[in-house]
Amino acid sequence: MTHYRIALLGFGNVGQSLARLLLRKGDQLKHDHNLTFTITAIATARHGMAIDPNGINVEHALQLITNHNKLDVLSTHPRITNAMEFIGSCGADVLFENTSVNYTDGQPAVDYLRTALHAGMHAITANKGPVVHAFQELTRIAEKFGCKFYFESAVMDGAPIFSLFRESLPTATLHSLSGILNSTTNLILSRMESGETFEQALAYAQSIGIAETDPSGDIDGWDAAVKVAALVTVLMGTPLKPAQVDRAGIRNLTLDDIHQATRQGMRWKLVCTAWHEGAEVHGRVRPELVGADSPLYGVNGTSSIVTFETDVLPQLSIVEGNPGPETTAYGLLADFINATR
Numbered sequence: 001m002t003h004y005r006i007a008l009l010g011f012g013n014v015g016q017s018l019a020r021l022l023l024r025k026g027d028q029l030k031h032d033h034n035l036t037f038t039i040t041a042i043a044t045a046r047h048g049m050a051i052d053p054n055g056i057n058v059e060h061a062l063q064l065i066t067n068h069n070k071l072d073v074l075s076t077h078p079r080i081t082n083a084m085e086f087i088g089s090c091g092a093d094v095l096f097e098n099t100s101v102n103y104t105d106g107q108p109a110v111d112y113l114r115t116a117l118h119a120g121m122h123a124i125t126a127n128k129g130p131v132v133h134a135f136q137e138l139t140r141i142a143e144k145f146g147c148k149f150y151f152e153s154a155v156m157d158g159a160p161i162f163s164l165f166r167e168s169l170p171t172a173t174l175h176s177l178s179g180i181l182n183s184t185t186n187l188i189l190s191r192m193e194s195g196e197t198f199e200q201a202l203a204y205a206q207s208i209g210i211a212e213t214d215p216s217g218d219i220d221g222w223d224a225a226v227k228v229a230a231l232v233t234v235l236m237g238t239p240l241k242p243a244q245v246d247r248a249g250i251r252n253l254t255l256d257d258i259h260q261a262t263r264q265g266m267r268w269k270l271v272c273t274a275w276h277e278g279a280e281v282h283g284r285v286r287p288e289l290v291g292a293d294s295p296l297y298g299v300n301g302t303s304s305i306v307t308f309e310t311d312v313l314p315q316l317s318i319v320e321g322n323p324g325p326e327t328t329a330y331g332l333l334a335d336f337i338n339a340t341r
Contacts, residue, residue: 001034004340005053007041007090007121009083009112010098011065013209014126014153015042017329018096019058025333033337041090042071045099049086051077083108087115094339096332097125103217103226103242106133117141117149122339126153126328128223131230132242148339153331155181155227156304157323160331163338164318165235172310174235176275179306180299181227183323184211184218185250185270190300192258193267198251210302220249221285224272228283231306232274238281240274245283253287261289269296272306295319 006022008015019039022029030036038055048070050056056074064071072079080086087095095116099109106129113123113130117138125131130138131151142149152162165172180186184205191201202219205211217223225245232240250270261268271288274281290296295317299305307317320327 001030001036002340004035004037004093004336005040005091006037007043007087007092007095008039008098009043009086009095011042011044011047011061011071012098013325014328014332015096015098016062016065017325018098018332019062021326021329021333023058029337033341035337035340037094041086041092042074043080043083043086044071048072048075049080050075051080051086051090053091083112084115087112087119092121094122094124094336096336097123097127097130098332099127101127101226102129103222106130110134110138113138113149114141117145117147120145120147122148122150122336124148124150124332124335124339126151126332128154128226128230132226132233132240135230135233136239148335150335150339151230152335153328155230156306156318156320158327158330158334159304159318159320159323160334161231161306161318162234163334167338169310169313172312174308174310176273176309177231177235177306178271178273178296180269180296180304181272181306182218182221182224182270183302183304184215185221185224186300186304187302188219189250189253189258189268189270192253192255193262195255197255198253218249219251221247221270222249224270224285225283228272228274228285232281232283236274236276236281240281240283245285247284248286250287264289266291267297269299271296 041051043049050071109127110130116123131154138149188201225242225247228245229240229242266289274283303321305319
């Protein structure tokens with residue numbers, strides 16, 4: 001039986017869902033995977049930080065967050081005020097990093113993960129930024145220090161994308177991919193098909209927490225472009241930055257466009273694609289019309305899909321139905337199990 005000390009850097013919806021999932025799956029992890037764990041450190045942006053080598057009462061921590069109170073009362077460690085000091089002091093074996101994404105350079109998450117790996121921790125993240133901007137570097141550091149840098153939840157929540165190629169498709173060469181990778185735009189387009197204006201559909205997405213107050217990262221295609229860049233970087237072995245992805249969002253689609261497509265038996269989708277062209281790999285995000293013969297046609301609401309074309313499997317699709325923080329948390333949990341095998 002191997003015991004792991006866990007640190008949670010970021011304790012928003014995903015971090016809290018992960019904590020609940022770890023508690024719920026504790027007995028199964030022990031029975032099926034011969035591992036036990038203690039959450040010994042939690043850091044938040046607004047509710048303070050707590051470190052206790054003997055283990056934090058996670059249910060108490062969740063209650064404090066719900067009541068908008070500070071976590072500091074759970075800490076047996078002198079007060080810490082920044083994330084880098086937290087990582088250096090937490091003494092964990094595994095760091096789950098769930099801070100906000102930075103499309104431009106992946107910071108400060110790259111530095112957080114780099115520091116954790118240098119300290120001998122497995123580093124697991126749901127953050128797209130470090131995958132796009134530092135995948136090769138962080139992977140090399142992990143190998144040097146005998147750790148794992150995993151990021152299953154970075155693109156499609158809990159759906160097994162990266163681990164599929166890492167473990168289940170040995171020697172498969174990825175030629176191209178296409179899919180719907182942004183839940184917000186897919187929900188907006190689905191609701192516009194039902195008669196809502198763009199503004200009404202966006203307001204609904206914001207009201208249920210799918211879209212941010214500033215939704216430009218979604219509707220202008222940046223989130224999708226980052227995900228394309230991450231998939232190309234990892235699965236095609238070619239570093240690609242979001243700015244190199246040919247990008248257009250859904251901002252200019254009107255109700256007339258949507259209804260005309262419906263009359264033609266078509267649907268508008270924000271389609272993500274990447275493909276080899278000679279020695280180069282290209283990425284693109286743009287609204288496209290898809291027909292009923294496309295695997296993308298029936299993927300509505302907040303669901304997503306990615307279809308791979310490889311040299312051994314002509315078409316392999318993975319669909320994820322209406323994900324949420326819980327599915328993202330499962331991707332993190334799966335990475336934990338795979339990292340510690």
